[in-house]
Amino acid sequence: MIQIQKIDLTLYRQFSFSLISLIEKNLDLNLIGEYLNEIKEIGAHIFHENINLAKQDLQDTKKAISAIDIPTDPNFSVNENFVFGIATFVAIFSNITNPICYEKNMPFRVHKATHSNVKDMDAMGIKLLNLEDKLGFHNDGVVQPDKVEIPKHIALFNSFIGYKDAGYFHWVPSRLWENQLNDKDLNYLKSNLAVVKLTPTVYEDSNGGYKKEGPSHVRAPLVWESETQENRFFLNGDVSDENNERQLVELFSSLRESINNSPECISIAQQERRAIFLNNTAGFHARDIFADPISDIDLSRIFIRSVDSNCELCPQSSPIEF
Numbered sequence: 001m002i003q004i005q006k007i008d009l010t011l012y013r014q015f016s017f018s019l020i021s022l023i024e025k026n027l028d029l030n031l032i033g034e035y036l037n038e039i040k041e042i043g044a045h046i047f048h049e050n051i052n053l054a055k056q057d058l059q060d061t062k063k064a065i066s067a068i069d070i071p072t073d074p075n076f077s078v079n080e081n082f083v084f085g086i087a088t089f090v091a092i093f094s095n096i097t098n099p100i101c102y103e104k105n106m107p108f109r110v111h112k113a114t115h116s117n118v119k120d121m122d123a124m125g126i127k128l129l130n131l132e133d134k135l136g137f138h139n140d141g142v143v144q145p146d147k148v149e150i151p152k153h154i155a156l157f158n159s160f161i162g163y164k165d166a167g168y169f170h171w172v173p174s175r176l177w178e179n180q181l182n183d184k185d186l187n188y189l190k191s192n193l194a195v196v197k198l199t200p201t202v203y204e205d206s207n208g209g210y211k212k213e214g215p216s217h218v219r220a221p222l223v224w225e226s227e228t229q230e231n232r233f234f235l236n237g238d239v240s241d242e243n244n245e246r247q248l249v250e251l252f253s254s255l256r257e258s259i260n261n262s263p264e265c266i267s268i269a270q271q272e273r274r275a276i277f278l279n280n281t282a283g284f285h286a287r288d289i290f291a292d293p294i295s296d297i298d299l300s301r302i303f304i305r306s307v308d309s310n311c312e313l314c315p316q317s318s319p320i321e322f
């Protein structure tokens with residue numbers, strides 16, 4: 001088990017007031033990209049203890065995960081707590097690593113789901129936002145036009161959860177699990193490329209619609225050795241009979257099966273304003289489905305996701321479209 005850190009309310013308040021006096025107007029979510037350097041600098045000063053502990057946990061490959069609860073200030077409005085909560089999350093992650101910045105220098109993407117758009121997402125085959133589907137163990141990849149990369153870190157933040165039962169987030173550090181694998185299987189996986197059908201990545205565009213990003217399939221090894229001679233894994237989406245040798249399909253499902261049954265699994269309750277940071281090259285994550293929606297609210301989740309710009313290459317990988 002890991003220790004879940006808590007940001008002290010006094011520090012959260014101090015951080016928020018520092019931003020208010022710097023910006024001299026209300027912090028809007030869209031301004032976070034513009035003030036990213038300041039948010040990082042102020043955060044480094046105010047949250048240095050939390051950041052250092054998070055870094056230690058992430059570097060320790062027997063853990064490789066860190067969770068931090070961000071408080072709400074009862075003197076702030078709902079919107080202020082929403083924005084300062086995300087700013088705190090950004091401040092911590094940008095001091096752990098350099099996140100990928102998207103439009104307007106925003107270091108994260110917002111995934112907003114409502115019960116009424118679940119049907120649209122079903123039609124697109126989207127699992128990421130469809131909260132009533134279970135996401136099995138995987139690690140996150142970034143698909144570039146010519147290759148697949150594994151971001152060194154991923155940061156997740158549930159800003160709002162419209163369910164009474166949010167279940168758990170699960171993490172298996174690969175260092176504690178991989179000794180179950182035998183050399184023969186590992187060598188086979190290292191020397192044979194798989195065709196992987198990816199779990200679609202989606203985000204909300206500026207018109208409030210949903211966009212699917214990237215190709216449907218990639219060709220990639222499921223296991224390889226890093227520059228530091230550690231085993232690396234790409235376990236994402238689905239490896240099916242259609243495009244792969246029987247042996248590869250069987251090994252892929254046995255890897256998933258053994259991660260699923262791993263006694264080394266660290267489970268953390270999914271809660272609002274709990275930030276989770278992952279050393280994404282050093283483990284696999286999954287989450288429980290959300291159940292028992294809060295009635296009368298169409299909004300079901302606001303989820304923030306940041307991705308490290310530092311990546312490791314998945315060797316010999318390439319995207320493919322069928």
Ligand SMILES: [Fe+2]
Pocket residue numbers: 138139140285
């Ligand atoms: Fe993921």
